[in-house]
Every structure is written in C-alpha cells, then in structure tokens.
Amino acid sequence: MISERDHGDGNYQGLDSDRDTKAEFETVLRLFPSVLTRRIEVEIDAGDDEEGQVQLVTCRYPIRFLALTAKAVSFLPLVAGLAIELGLFDEQQRGGLLCLVSRGNIVLHHLMMTDLHESQKYHEIVDDKKLQVLIQLRKLGLLKKEDIKSYGLLSYLCQQNNYFAEKRIRFLVEWDPSALLHPDQRDVPLHYAIGGCPSPVIQxxxxxxxxxxxxxxxxKGISLLFKKNNHNRTPFQYACMRFGGEKQAGLLNNC
Incomplete structure (x- = not known):
C-alpha cells in the first residue's frame, strides 16, 4: 500500500489523501513501524549491452514512492518525522529524506520532479501538493535552507521538461536567492532553464x-547570462543556439 505507484490506469489502491487521514495512517505506522524500512526491489533499465537490454534491481525505501505519488505525497512529512522519532534511519538520513535512491538522486530530488503527464490541471495539483510538503518539511526542520544549494534542488526543478513548477521554484528562490548564482556540478539554474521541451522553456x-x-x-544579476559552465558555455550562448540571436534579444527586452 505505502509503496504503490499510481500509473493512471484506475487500478491504484495505495494511500490517497482524499480518502485516508493522517491520524489513521500514523496509527498504522506506530503499530507496524518496520514497513518504513522494508526495502522494495525495483527493476531499472540500465541500457543495452551485446546481449540485449540490461535490467538492474535496486532496493528503495517506501518514502521514495510517497515522494513520487501525487495521491500520497502529502503523507511524506508525517513519515519522515515519525521515522526520526522512532529512530528508524541513521541521523544523517533525516528520516529517509536524504536516502540515495538512484544515480545520485535522493528522496528530496523526487519532490522536485514532474510526472510524464499531459494534463495541465494535473501538474498544477501536483505542484500545489509538493509545495505544501516542502513548506511542512521546512516548519519541521526537515528541509533546511542549505539543502537548496547542497543538493542542487533549484537546478533540479529548472531542468524538469514536462511542466514549469513555478510555485516550487518561487518557494526555493525566495527562501535562498543566492541559489540562482550557485552552480551544481555543471551549471547554474539558468543553464537548466534553457534546456527541455519547447513549450515552457521561454517562460x-x-x-x-x-x-x-x-x-x-x-x-551579479546580469552576469547570470554570461556565467560559464564546465563546457565553457554561457546561458546566453545556449539560448542563442536554441532560439537565434533575434529571439533571444526579444526575450531580454521582455525581462
């Protein structure tokens, strides 16, 4: 139940914040706390080799699935807080929020992700729900200001292709504006904002x-356009390559 994903096929039977209450869920978790540390095996596509497609099996904690499931994400602060109270994770894992899940990603990164979904209304609902989760985590002291730069949360949000998560981006930027200037391993957030699918990229x-x-x-604000990444490219250069110099000039005039 706690580790179920909603695939949009009408067969979802997991947690649902429109049906289940936090009080009910907390009661169950206190009776069976071990479910929070029961790792789930997940097959992931690791590419191809000479013999065909390679599948790897990785183990992930249930909190990761909550972060990815719109109907269940509202329960995530409760789970993280309870995991800390009951000592279910090491202190540095912060109730599971900093657990590594795949390819350098932690659970917090999943709160920055957007789903492969075509409905604008759906994305708006998810943005609202995940924003409320971030606000709750901050109030609980489980999301810290330094996390934004330490884990590249703003850059991660800016590179999402399927939806422009304006509310979550605003939340992070207004909490720590200096994150706009802070590169992750490669780029500043403006580099990432230029990538992705065409529809929301100009916005x-x-x-x-x-x-x-x-x-x-x-x-500093103007210099964001000319900040080089590890490929020696600036956001301005990427924008010119993608849109052409004339359109890029129009974008700047509108800012």
Missing amino acids: RIQFVFEYGIHYFPKK
Whole structure:
C-alpha cells in the first residue's frame, strides 16, 4: 500500500489523501513501524549491452514512492518525522529524506520532479501538493535552507521538461536567492532553464532571469547570462543556439 505507484490506469489502491487521514495512517505506522524500512526491489533499465537490454534491481525505501505519488505525497512529512522519532534511519538520513535512491538522486530530488503527464490541471495539483510538503518539511526542520544549494534542488526543478513548477521554484528562490548564482556540478539554474521541451522553456528563462535581476539588480544579476559552465558555455550562448540571436534579444527586452 505505502509503496504503490499510481500509473493512471484506475487500478491504484495505495494511500490517497482524499480518502485516508493522517491520524489513521500514523496509527498504522506506530503499530507496524518496520514497513518504513522494508526495502522494495525495483527493476531499472540500465541500457543495452551485446546481449540485449540490461535490467538492474535496486532496493528503495517506501518514502521514495510517497515522494513520487501525487495521491500520497502529502503523507511524506508525517513519515519522515515519525521515522526520526522512532529512530528508524541513521541521523544523517533525516528520516529517509536524504536516502540515495538512484544515480545520485535522493528522496528530496523526487519532490522536485514532474510526472510524464499531459494534463495541465494535473501538474498544477501536483505542484500545489509538493509545495505544501516542502513548506511542512521546512516548519519541521526537515528541509533546511542549505539543502537548496547542497543538493542542487533549484537546478533540479529548472531542468524538469514536462511542466514549469513555478510555485516550487518561487518557494526555493525566495527562501535562498543566492541559489540562482550557485552552480551544481555543471551549471547554474539558468543553464537548466534553457534546456527541455519547447513549450515552457521561454517562460522558465524569463522567470529565472527576472528573479536574478530582482535580487541582484547590479552586476551579479546580469552576469547570470554570461556565467560559464564546465563546457565553457554561457546561458546566453545556449539560448542563442536554441532560439537565434533575434529571439533571444526579444526575450531580454521582455525581462
């Protein structure tokens, strides 16, 4: 139940915040706390080799599935807080929020993700729900300001292709504006805002750049456009390559 994903086929039988209450769920968890540390085997596609497709099996904690499931994500702060209270994870794992799940990603990264879903209304609902989870985690002291830069949360949000998660981006930027200037291993958030699918990318560029100008109205804000990554490329260069110089100039005039 706690580890079930909603695949949109009408067969979801897991936690549902529209049906289940936090009080009921907490009662169950206190009776059976071991379910929170019971690792679930998941097959992932590791690419192809000479013999065909390679499947790897990885083990993941239930809290990871909560972060990925819109109907259940509201229960995540409860689970993390209870896991800490009951000492179910090491202290540095912060109730499971900092557990590594795959390819360098932690559970917090899944709160930045957008689903492969075509419905704008669905994405808006998910953005609202995940924003409320982030707010609750901050109130509980389970999401810290330094996490934004330490784990590249803003960059992770900006590179999501399927939906422009404006509410979550605003939450992170307004909490720590300096994250706009902070590169992860490769790029600053504005680099990532230029990538992705065509439909929301212009909106992302304008939104991120305008915030940079707002919080850093002098040299630092403008310099975001010309900050080089490890490929020696700037956001301005990427934008010109993608849209052409004329359209890029129009974007800047609108900021």
